[in-house]
Amino acid sequence: MITLHALKYSRANRILWLLADLGQPCNRIDYDRTKSLRAPEALKRVHPLGKSPVIEDEGEMIAESATILRYLAAKYADNSHTPPQGTPAYWQHEALLDYVEASFAEVALQAILPAFGGEPVPETARSALDVHLDYITQLIGDGPLLFGNRAMLADIQMSYIIALLARLDLLNDHPVIATYWDALQEQPGYIAATQARGPMAPPADTERK
Incomplete structure (x- = not known):
């Protein structure tokens, strides 16, 4: 099963969205942002740049949203999220x-x-x-x-x-x-992803300091 390192209010919701569309579960490890809305130090133990999303699958670690989306589409033989190839x-x-x-x-x-x-x-x-x-x-x-x-x-x-x-x-x-x-x-x-991990953007009452 895919392991997804998911930072709150982040690009990780993109990955949850595609997984929901594909009907595929994941082992989600959640990370909250600091009071200044920065990523926590714990993410640097996952990826040297402290990135999210990052997935782990069969011993491989993959970062960058576009790469992860392409990887999941290929892994699950999905062709419903791209126009027909070659067009x-x-x-x-x-x-x-x-x-x-x-x-x-x-x-x-x-x-x-x-x-x-x-x-x-x-x-x-x-x-x-x-x-x-x-x-x-x-x-x-x-x-x-x-x-x-x-x-x-x-x-x-x-x-x-x-x-x-x-x-x-x-x-x-x-x-x-x-x-x-x-x-x-x-x-x-989108609805499934936000229900699972919250909104993509911080809510209006969140302050950046």
């Missing part, structure tokens, strides 16, 4: 799956971090974020999700950053993405 949509999906953390997250965090600390978001950060949110809006198209009605790995990967932006009211000028976030929250795997 243009498949390669667009693969690019989006990597885009979330390789490009989007870095830009989004430049707005998320000051907003979460109760500070104004710098105009340069907001403008850069708007470029990416406009790009994602085009990708959603008729929606409700990136590739239609069914959540793909890229949707699961996208959900964490979108959750943080929604929590901080940074989607107010992007109604298509706000609607996309509503659709993500209706997915059975």
Whole structure:
């Protein structure tokens, strides 16, 4: 059985979402955040960088959400969370799956971090974020999700950053993405993950110090 090291309010919910969709249990080891919302030192005994999520399976340790999602899809022979292989949509999906953390997250965090600390978001950060949110809006198209009605790995990967932006009211000028976030929250795997480990983003009464 997969062992999942799951930090509260983290990307670990992505993995719980896919496992729920696949009907696969896991041995979940939970870690609470510190009062300053940082990862605890205990995670550094699992991964040198203190990462979450991390999974262990058959003696192997695997980090990075996109890699874990791909690994689980391959392990359980799942092809329902990607477009058909070899199609243009498949390669667009693969690019989006990597885009979330390789490009989007870095830009989004430049707005998320000051907003979460109760500070104004710098105009340069907001403008850069708007470029990416406009790009994602085009990708959603008729929606409700990136590739239609069914959540793909890229949707699961996208959900964490979108959750943080929604929590901080940074989607107010992007109604298509706000609607996309509503659709993500209706997915059975999302519901199961949040029921098991709590919300992706810290609740509104959580203070960052």
